[in-house]
């Protein structure tokens with residue numbers, strides 16, 4: 001429950017929330033400082049001489065989701081509306097700051113209205129089965145001070161705003177559509193938005209040039225038999241910027257003047273309400289303030305969402321919006337439960353009872369004995385009765401369908417269908433992707449096969465080549481082996497030849513040595529050996545010095561016996577040399 005409400009008097013301040021729109025990617029952020037969840041500061045900048053701190057019920061930053069905002073701003077109003085209270089939320093701010101985005105949302109991000117319906121249907125589905133509900137919606141537009149019905153595609157008429165003690169302020173001939181499902185509400189939002197007057201301004205390509213009020217009437221028959229009705233108004237105001245800012249002319253200029261006029265009347269109403277000494281509240285000065293009478297200083301729970309842009313170029317407009325919102329938070333409403341009166345739900349139930357009675361009477365007629373005259377046209381009468389019965393049953397069915405019975409899990413029903421659809425979509429997607437995967441695998445396998453085939457044929461060729469090469473090598477090896485065998489036997493022969501030659505040489509050497517030792521003294525022999533060397537180049541033994549050869553040797557008389565040189569000391573032959 002609302003903490004600021006005075007339980008005894010029912011006095012409650014208008015709740016004011018600020019929503020900051022995401023910064024445009026190519027723009028510079030103005031000097032807005034987010035202080036905490038309840039405070040925002042505008043720093044000194046162009047058009048602002050001093051910094052200013054503002055306090056509100058809540059400041060929503062750009063990252064706030066639609067659902068987070070819904071839970072804080074709108075959900076409490078739905079709970080109260082189900083118990084017979086009225087609530088209003090209005091979005092105020094310059095063009096392009098997200099008023100429509102907040103109230104209705106877009107395809108991806110549902111706004112307050114569709115979220116309210118999910119919430120309402122969930123609450124009804126959880127209620128006692130003895131309770132019954134009727135949800136009726138209206139969607140109107142105030143354009144150039146004319147009221148248009150957005151749910152009537154063929155009507156361009158300016159509808160009258162009237163007031164009666166029983167009904168309060170109301171719009172005559174405004175279409176009220178009973179709603180049973182979320183899908184239906186989405187269709188109505190789309191239909192109404194299409195019928196809305198929009199135009200392009202400097203600030204928004206698709207700027208709403210009108211104020212709209214989406215009304216939801218909730219009638220409830222509680223389990224004890226009592227009936228209540230609650231009302232919710234979701235107001236999307238036209239852009240609050242000054243005319244110069246939107247750079248418009250012609251039709252757009254006339255629109256802008258009217259928009260500013262009705263917003264300034266709204267501002268005057270707020271000022272008068274805030275100024276406790278004021279005795280006159282100028283509600284009647286515009287259609288907008290007339291229709292919002294109950295929400296401004298009346299018996300309604302009221303919330304205002306002021307939307308702002310953070311860009312430097314919007315700092316002045318942001319300042320005016322915050323000032324406007326700051327004034328609005330001082331308005332006090334005297335919140336009261338709506339008086340029980342003749343609800344549509346009751347009249348529907350009465351009508352159903354009446355039709356059921358007629359049906360019973362009709363059944364009774366069928367069973368009655370017919371007189372002679374009527375017997376003659378018996379078949380005609382029976383056919384007529386049958387037709388009447390079908391018509392009555394249809395009417396009952398139509399009325400019963402409009403009434404939502406508590407405990408019937410509407411959300412669950414819708415959810416189950418949605419889940420089936422979702423799971424079908426998911427399955428389709430899975431099938432689709434597995435089909436794609438199979439296709440890809442097949443393609444991969446085919447190309448792998450081709451590669452393999454190509455590889456295998458090239459492998460076969462390689463194999464052939466290798467075999468050929470192996471045979472060639474084997475042939476070469478056999479040839480080399482043969483050669484080796486021949487060389488080996490040649491080598492063996494050579495070795496045995498060499499060994500034989502060696503033997504012969506050794507034998508000759510033995511003989512030579514024998515002769516030499518017999519003819520030359522051992523010491524001389526050693527002397528000669530010492531002074532001779534093997535000349536590898538010449539392949540012969542040579543004496544180390546010229547003094548040891550030829551004429552340099554001393555001539556001596558040789559001691560020869562039986563032709564053998566006896567006792568010759570060779571050192572005597574070359575005594576002159578060391």
Ligand SMILES: Nc1ncnc2c1ncn2[C@@H]1O[C@H](COP(=O)(O)OP(=O)(O)OP(=O)(O)O)[C@@H](O)[C@H]1O
Nearest residue numbers: 021022095096097098099100101204207208238239
């Ligand atoms: N909080 C937000 N988060 C994401 N996108 C946003 C937000 N607020 C506004 N937008 C986007 O900014 C654009 C303008 O928003 P919208 O039409 O709701 O502004 P508006 O205040 O209703 O403008 P006008 O008064 O001209 O009708 C839209 O494309 C909307 O989706």
